[in-house]
Amino acid sequence: MTVFDTTLTTDERVAALKRTLGDRVIVADDPGYDHARIPWNVAFDQRPLAIVRPETAEEVVEAVRAVAASGLRVAPQSTGHAAGPLADTDLSDVVLLSLAGLRGVTVDADTRTARVLGGSQWNDVLEAAAPHGLTALHGSAGDVSVAGYALNGGLSFYARTHGLAVNAVRSVQLVTADGRLVRASANEDPDLFWAVRGGAGAFGVVVSLEIDLLPYADVFAGMMLWDAARAAEVSHAWAAWTATAPESATTTLRVINFPPMPDLPPFLSGRSVVVIDGAILETDAAASALLEPLRALAPEIDTFTRIPSPELVAVHMDPPGPTPAASVHSVLADLPADAVGAFLAAADVPGLFMTELRHLGGAIAQRPAHAGAVGSVDGAYLAHTLAMVPVPEAMAGADAAVQTGIAMFAPWRADSLVLTFIDGGGVDRDAGFGIAIERLRELKRRFDPSDMFAAAHPV
Ligand SMILES: Cc1cc2nc3c(=O)[nH]c(=O)nc-3n(C[C@H](O)[C@H](O)[C@H](O)COP(=O)(O)OP(=O)(O)OC[C@H]3O[C@@H](n4cnc5c(N)ncnc54)[C@H](O)[C@@H]3O)c2cc1C
Structure with missing residues (x-):
């Protein structure tokens, strides 16, 4: 060079x-x-x-x-x-x-894997995998890229059963700082393979990756919705329910404050609601039995049923296109009744669009033996506050609102973060990399000595 x-x-x-x-x-x-x-x-x-x-x-x-x-x-x-x-x-x-133009997915149904080009989005994978009765560890938004999500961890509605998406990455083809196109896997350049599974864009530009797929043509999933006047009752019930829910259930709880908007369905426009959604990897009968305590709260809407697996990506109702938002999160070690109280207080902070709890634990907390730099999340729940930023001048207010909301969870905070949920600046990434950080830094000096690659989460 x-x-x-x-x-x-x-x-x-x-x-x-x-x-x-x-x-x-x-x-x-x-x-x-x-x-x-x-x-x-x-x-x-x-x-x-x-x-x-x-x-x-x-x-x-x-x-x-x-x-x-x-x-x-x-x-x-x-x-x-x-x-x-x-x-x-x-x-x-x-x-x-x-890399928005570097998209394409090839599925190998026999090995239940997909080869995904560097800029491909989860919708591309779902479309290619569905004809084979397969799906993947995608998150709640189909237009997130596979590389940026999976190599930074990746938390899906299958996660309490199947763990973080990063553990499903079998190999990565990337261009390193010395301009070489290399393939990193368990057997080829294993140090680089370890580092890129968590270190992501700090180690090179990914041109393709090979990921394991899941054998689910359909899945029991959906959402339940109540008026926010029921938030206390529903939130305490969800917290109690998740305390014993099996690893087959991965769900979230949210209070959403919809602004009055002509694009929204009239029953949501200008209204605050409490929503539980997610997926349950059980038979219809077992999943229905499991949901009974939540259904007993008589939700206004209940869409939980068996759906084709590609439709899971729509269940969380993430925005369909570019959206200006500020958000922040904490990982919680526990969710006692007082923490549910904090969730309800956070949901009342003026200016927040959404206050969310995601249920972690299960396989999310278990680091597989073959894992790379990031392989698990140490914690029981993820708390997440989000505000819209309709005009640039609204950023300071949005930032203040999300920080005020998340501060309420401080007593239950675990000493970890989920890299994919670090959304703004000024956050110490070390909590996301955990004990991997020292080795990651050492490998960064080896693979990118001049710090040429700038990533969302620098090591
Ligand atoms: C609406 C919404 C919903 C979300 N839902 C979830 C969810 O359910 N679960 C979850 O875990 N996360 C979720 N996220 C977070 C999302 O997974 C992260 O922001 C992720 O990093 C986005 O990846 P991206 O490539 O699309 O973004 P980008 O901003 O393009 O990339 C993020 C970083 O990834 C790296 N990167 C991306 N592509 C490449 C490449 N080809 N080569 C090398 N490095 C690359 C780079 O370091 C880059 O800075 C959500 C985010 C939003 C906005």
């Missing part, structure tokens, strides 16, 4: 990049810049030095080599769902490598 000239100015570095990559380099003066830099979370006004949008593995290799030779940095980004945490990074010398 060319060793870059450290005396070059930023403009000279960009000129060098353009000599190699030509028009593929988009800079602030170019007409396409403002469109190309918009992330999924449009609350974050990311302004990288330049943007390159490779559509093949070869183009990724070429781009990484050109950036390395120019002495600039690279931030891989597939969708920009995690533009919030990336905002911690100074992007004035960073080339954003947008």
